[in-house]
Amino acid sequence: MPTPESASVVEQSAGQTPPPTAPRKRRRRDSGDSHARDFRPGFIAKLVLIALIDAFGVYGVLAAWNQEAWGILTSMVVLLLIANWVYFSKRTLPLKYILPGLVFLLVYQVYVMAYTGYVAFTNYGDGHNSTKGQAIEALLVQNERRVEGTNTYQLTVVGRGDELGFAVQDSDGDVRVGTAEDPLEEVDATVESGQITAIPGFDVLDRNTVLERQGEVTSLRVPVSDDPNDGSIRTQDARTGYVAESTLHYDEAADTMTDTTTGTVYTPNDRGQFEAEDGSKLPVGWRVFVGGENFTTAFTDSRYAGPFWKILVWTFAFAIGSVATTFLLGLFLAVVFNDTRLRGRKIYRTLLILPYAIPGFLGALLWSGMLNRRFGFINEVILGGANVGWLTDPWLAKLSVLGVNLWLGFPYMFLICTGALQSLPGDVMEAAKIDGASPWRAFRSVTMPLLLVSTTPLLISSFAFNFNNFTLIYMLTQGGPRFADASVPLGHTDILISMVYSVAGVDGNAAKNYGLASALSIMIFVIVGGISALAFRKTRQLEEIN
Secondary structure, three states: OOOHHHHHHHHHHOOOOOOOOOOOOOOOOOOOOOOOOOOOHHHHHHHHHHHHHHHHHHHHHHHHHHOOOHHHHHHHHHHHHHHHHHHHOOOOHHHHHHHHHHHHHHHHHHHHHHHHHHHHOEOOEOOEOEOHHHHHHHHHHHOEEEOOOOOOEEEEEEEEOOEEEEEEEOOOOOEEEEEOOOOOEEEOOEEEOOEEEEEOOEEEOOHHHHHHOHHHHHHOOEEOOOOHHHOEEEEOOOOEEEEEEEOEEEEOOOOEEEEOOOOOEEEEOOOOOEEOOOOOEOOOOEOOEOOOHHHHHHHHOHHHHHHHHHHHHHHHHHHHHHHHHHHHHHHHHHHHHOOOOOOOHHHHHHHHOHHHHOOHHHHHHHHHHHOOOOOOHHHHHHOOOOOOOOOOOHHHHHHHHHHHHHHHHHHHHHHHHHHHHHOOOHHHHHHHHHOOOOHHHHHHHHHHHHHHHHHHHHHHHHHHHHHOOHHHHHHHOOOOOEOOOOOOOOEOOOOHHHHHHHHHOOOOOOOOOHHHHHHHHHHHHHHHHHHHHHHHHHHHHHHOOO
């Protein structure tokens, strides 16, 4: 019986070539495979990094839980689960690179925009800073008075880290301890010669430490129980404590607040405040939904409507004027220094970009001093002691703002125009010369259209930047000079974004109104976004020239 070897020999001898054997394929490692099986250094580093992220994430989740911020808590849990799945999965290689950017986009852009939109439809501001439960607690605390006829307690100041607390001992010798967050709770303390000397979990503060933190001690209140109506322990000498109860009493079942000294009953209204029948209101309220009221306030309220329209017009004038002046000056200088016949072009170009190398806020502060009416360099030295109100006269202040912004912004336009001019095709310019076009005609019909193709997107971004150029306005004029007929701290050089800052009351010059400020921020976003979208749409027509 023939063997396979002999059959092969016969086939070869007959002139038949056996079919080639297919090469054995080696299994290549998938680039998306995890390192979990071989514990390479890359996997160990990834494991440590994810462990650190999880640790910070869990800390954030616990903090959100304590603050009852359920939206933030849910978002953090979802992000942690996604991060662990992406970086330990074998089939999510693209997501490993884009996930960090997506997370930062969600946290610093999407969340901020969504929260701003939420605040714009509420009455968030002074007197309405918190939830209803927090407002009730604040009202009870602010109206606390010592209960006449009550006993005093021997008191010891204790600490737990940076947190202060009180330990009180009653006539029966029982010791209870608590902090501003935790009500009094009975503990097993060490008492020697009638003095509390040790408490588990707390440090008994010595006299010198108590004196150093005297302000914190006298303002501290420790709730007697979980019910805020039971009052709290207060002290004036850090040795004896007394029970202070609020003159207001909150009835949770009826949802009413009663003044125990006058008998006045306050009920919640739709504005987030407790209001009596005579119209009087308690000072602390809570956030409530007010619909589009903040948007209508900007247009109809006499306190804001007049300044708003003036500021809106000036904002457009400032943004357009800034772009036009900086672009024209930058283009002129770029054309001049692009001429090869000019000697020392590199030195001149270096000198021209020096203002661009100075931080914007420092440049604005420098010019603020130079334009000072009484001691500024412009008036004292250049104008020989003149008394020109560069920053105090409404029209001069606006011209000064445009002039300073021209000094700060033209180097940027000079750089981009220089780069655009040097990238223009030389054959087109030669063709224009051959056709007999004059230099002005060649610039107007050939150079300028080609230049706008590359610079128009940058001009649009410059418009958006100057529309929100808060730094220049705040550092140079702080929005002044103020409107004489306005009841809010707004001025002639304020732009919309600085108006938002003033309305929000961040600088402490006005009552805080975050709801109205958020509504104005949304309006700014719509205006800038709408103009930018229309401008980019129009720039498509320029691309046909290229």
